[in-house]
Amino acid sequence: MQRDSLDFKTLPIGKLFVKQLFPTILGMMSTALLTVVDGIFVGRGLGSDALAAVNIAAPIFMIVAGIGLMFGMGGGILVSINLSRGKFKVANINVTQSTVALFFVASIIALLVILFPTQTAVLFGANDYLKEMAGEYMFWYAITLPITVLMIALPFFVRQTNPKFAMWAMITSTAINIVLDYVFIFVFKWGLFGAAIATDIGGLVSAFLLAGYLLNPKIAVRFAKLKMSAHSILLTLRNVWYMIKLGVSTCLSEITIAVMAITGNYVFMHHLGADGVAAYSIICYLFPVIFMVFNAMIQSAQPIISYNYGCGQTERSTKVTRLALTCAFCFGLLITVLFSFFAETIITMFLPDKSSNAYQYALSGLPLFALDYVFFGINVIAIGYYSSVERVKRAITLTVLRGIMPVVFFFILPELFGISGMWLSVGVGDFVITLIIVILFFIDKSRNGNFNKHNK
Numbered sequence: 001m002q003r004d005s006l007d008f009k010t011l012p013i014g015k016l017f018v019k020q021l022f023p024t025i026l027g028m029m030s031t032a033l034l035t036v037v038d039g040i041f042v043g044r045g046l047g048s049d050a051l052a053a054v055n056i057a058a059p060i061f062m063i064v065a066g067i068g069l070m071f072g073m074g075g076g077i078l079v080s081i082n083l084s085r086g087k088f089k090v091a092n093i094n095v096t097q098s099t100v101a102l103f104f105v106a107s108i109i110a111l112l113v114i115l116f117p118t119q120t121a122v123l124f125g126a127n128d129y130l131k132e133m134a135g136e137y138m139f140w141y142a143i144t145l146p147i148t149v150l151m152i153a154l155p156f157f158v159r160q161t162n163p164k165f166a167m168w169a170m171i172t173s174t175a176i177n178i179v180l181d182y183v184f185i186f187v188f189k190w191g192l193f194g195a196a197i198a199t200d201i202g203g204l205v206s207a208f209l210l211a212g213y214l215l216n217p218k219i220a221v222r223f224a225k226l227k228m229s230a231h232s233i234l235l236t237l238r239n240v241w242y243m244i245k246l247g248v249s250t251c252l253s254e255i256t257i258a259v260m261a262i263t264g265n266y267v268f269m270h271h272l273g274a275d276g277v278a279a280y281s282i283i284c285y286l287f288p289v290i291f292m293v294f295n296a297m298i299q300s301a302q303p304i305i306s307y308n309y310g311c312g313q314t315e316r317s318t319k320v321t322r323l324a325l326t327c328a329f330c331f332g333l334l335i336t337v338l339f340s341f342f343a344e345t346i347i348t349m350f351l352p353d354k355s356s357n358a359y360q361y362a363l364s365g366l367p368l369f370a371l372d373y374v375f376f377g378i379n380v381i382a383i384g385y386y387s388s389v390e391r392v393k394r395a396i397t398l399t400v401l402r403g404i405m406p407v408v409f410f411f412i413l414p415e416l417f418g419i420s421g422m423w424l425s426v427g428v429g430d431f432v433i434t435l436i437i438v439i440l441f442f443i444d445k446s447r448n449g450n451f452n453k454h455n456k
Contacts, residue, residue, distance in 0.1 A: 008307035020300035023167035028296035030174035039285040043350040045185040048278040053133035055281030056126045059258035066254025068152025071102040074247025076156035080303045084310035092224035101240045110145035125265030140196035148203030154210035160221040169209040177202030249395035256403030279361035294377045298384030305388040328377030339370035365423040372427030375434040405429030
C-alpha cells in the first residue's frame with residue numbers, strides 16, 4: 001500500500017501546516033467566491049431586489065455546505081486516525097461511506113426544495129414581493145445539488161495526499177462560474193435562472209474532478225468498493241453515524257451562519273424593509289468567504305491534529321492548534337481593519353447606486369459588523385480542535401451556543417441601540433463564546449495541566 005505523500009507523524013509542524021494551509025485557503029476561498037460572484041453579477045446586472053432575493057436563498061447554500069462539511073470533516077478525522085494506526089483499507093472504505101451518505105442526504109434536501117421552492121423562500125424570510133424570485137433561484141440551484149455538494153466534502157480526502165489538486169479543482173469551479181455568470185446574466189439575459197445555472201455547472205466540474213482523482217487506484221487515500229452484505233451495511237451505518245458525530249459541530253457552524261442570515265433577514269425586513277435586507281445581504285455574501293478562510297485553517301490543521309492524536313503525539317497536535325489560532329487571530333484583525341477603512345469600495349461592488357437607501361444602510365453597518373471577525377475566527381479554530389480530538393460533546397455545545405447567542409442579541413440590541421444594535425448583534429454573540437472558550441481553556445489547564453488531555 002502506498003503511503004501518504006505527506007508524513008503527518010515526522011515532518012516539522014510548521015512546514016506541514018504551511019503545505020496544507022495555502023492550497024486549502026485558496027481552494028476554500030474560491031468555493032466561497034462562487035456565492036460572492038453571484039452576488040456581484042446579480043446586484044449589478046439585475047438590481048437590488050434580485051440581490052435581496054438571492055440573499056433570501058443564501059441559507060439553503062449554507063445548510064447544504066454545512067452538511068457537506070459534516071461528512072467531509074467527520075470522514076476526514078476518521079480517515080486520518082485510521083491511517084495513523086496503519087488501517088489503510090479501512091480508511092479508504094471510510095471515504096466511500098462518507099460520500100455515499102452525503103449523496104443520499106443531499107438528494108432528499110434537493111427533492112424538497114424542487115417540490116416546494118416558494119414555500120422554502122417564505123420559510124427563509126421572503127415577503128410576497130421576493131418569494132417568487134427567491135424560489136426560482138432555489139429551484140434551479142437544487143437540481144444538481146446531490147452532485148455539486150460533493151465539492152465541499154471530497155477535498156477533505158484529496159488533501160490527505162494532494163492538497164494542490166484539491167485547490168485547483170475548486171479554483172476551476174470558480175473560474176467557470178465567473179465566466180458563465182457574465183455570459184448568462186449580461187449576454188443571454190437569463191436573469192436569476194442564469195445565475196443559478198452558472199453556479200450549478202461550476203460545482204459539477206469541481207465535483208467530477210475530485211471524484212475522478214479519488215477513483216485512481218494508485219493513490220493511498222481513495223474510493224474503495226463497499227460490500228453489500230447485511231453485516232457490511234450495518235458496519236457502514238455505524239461508521240456513518242460516528243462520522244456525523246465527529247463532523248456535526250462543523251455542520252452546525254455552517255448552520256449557525258444560516259440561522260444568522262435568516263434571523264437577520266427577519267429583523268432587517270421588520271425595521272428597514274427590502275432596502276435593509278439588500279444592505280444586510282452584502283454581509284451574508286461576504287461572511288461565508290471569511291468563514292471559509294477560517295475553516296481552511298482548521299481543515300489544514302485537522303489531519304495533522306487527528307493523525308498525531310491517533311498515534312499519541314499530543315504535543316504535535318497542540319503545536320499545530322496554536323499555529324491555527326495565531327493565523328485566525330491575525331487574519332480576523334486584518335479583515336476587521338479592511339472592512340472598516342474600505343467599506344465604500346466593498347459595498348460599491350454589490351450596490352453601485354450610492355444614493356440608494358440600501359447603500360447608505362450598508363455603509364454605516366459594515367464597519368460595525370466587522371468587529372465580529374477576530375472572535376469568530378478564534379471560535380472556529382477552537383471548536384474544530386475539539387472535534388479533531390474526538391471531544392464531541394464540547395464541540396457541539398460550543399457550536400450550539402454560537403448559534404443561539406447572535407439570535408438572542410438580534411432581538412435585544414436593536415431595542416437598546418437601534419440600527420447599530422442590529423449590526424453589532426453577531427459580534428457580541430461571538431465575543432461571549434470566545435470568553436467561554438477562554439474560561440474552559442483555563443479550567444482544563446488547572447485540572448489536567450495540559451490543553452490536549454483527552455476527556456470525552
